[in-house]
Amino acid sequence: MLRLSEALQAQINAQGAAAYPYEGCGLLLGHTNGEENVVTGLFPVENQWEVEEEKRERFQITPEDMFAAEVAAMNQGVDIIGIYHSHPDHDPVASPRDLAWATWPGYSYLITEVRDGQPGESRSWQLQRDRSGFEEEKIEIRD
Amino acid sequence: MATIRIPTPLRPYAGNKSSVNVKGNTAGAALEALAQDYPDLRQHLFDGKQLRSFVNVYLNEEDIRYLNGAETAIGEQDTLMIIPSIAGGRGAREVVS
Numbered sequence: 001m002l003r004l005s006e007a008l009q010a011q012i013n014a015q016g017a018a019a020y021p022y023e024g025c026g027l028l029l030g031h032t033n034g035e036e037n038v039v040t041g042l043f044p045v046e047n048q049w050e051v052e053e054e055k056r057e058r059f060q061i062t063p064e065d066m067f068a069a070e071v072a073a074m075n076q077g078v079d080i081i082g083i084y085h086s087h088p089d090h091d092p093v094a095s096p097r098d099l100a101w102a103t104w105p106g107y108s109y110l111i112t113e114v115r116d117g118q119p120g121e122s123r124s125w126q127l128q129r130d131r132s133g134f135e136e137e138k139i140e141i142r143d
Numbered sequence: 144m145a146t147i148r149i150p151t152p153l154r155p156y157a158g159n160k161s162s163v164n165v166k167g168n169t170a171g172a173a174l175e176a177l178a179q180d181y182p183d184l185r186q187h188l189f190d191g192k193q194l195r196s197f198v199n200v201y202l203n204e205e206d207i208r209y210l211n212g213a214e215t216a217i218g219e220q221d222t223l224m225i226i227p228s229i230a231g232g233r234g235a236r237e238v239v240s
Binding site: 032049061063079 | 199232
């Protein structure tokens, strides 16, 4: 399960809308509590996919940005617990590309659809332990 | 012994530790020692004998790709960080489990 506040979900929605028609992305910071990933902050980053036009359907977070996020997390006493990105004009469902390039089980992959520039539904996914696919996890949003 | 900081999702495979001390005089040797000490970590770090393509290793604050790669020398006071590069995006066809 992924827990986050309404304010953080709103921030993710706003970033996705601002990035439209490209994909927006960032890291989820927080802590893990058993099977729950609890988000306490965000580390937004620029979509660094190299080909501008392909940013409509692809995103990349560089090791340099990931390192900066790790340092920020350490300084805040939290961890990187997941990745968020937007799907412009597409369902918030983990794609073959998300699977092919997935990293490790345990991270939450939070995907937000943005249609015609308006943020919509978010769904969250985790890589299965055998890396064969994603399984959806429940999202709990609190004030 | 150098220190390797373990990314959050890999800690369950490393005794729930956030960092571990490992033997080895190079970054490559340290990572191999890590995988030997915690065998369940291996599949998440290595694809065969090579590091998985998304796995990057930082020595203190530098990516070892820009140093001497796996042969980068490390000392007892050094810290290695395992940093993934992340990519993805929507696809024409959705494939989930």
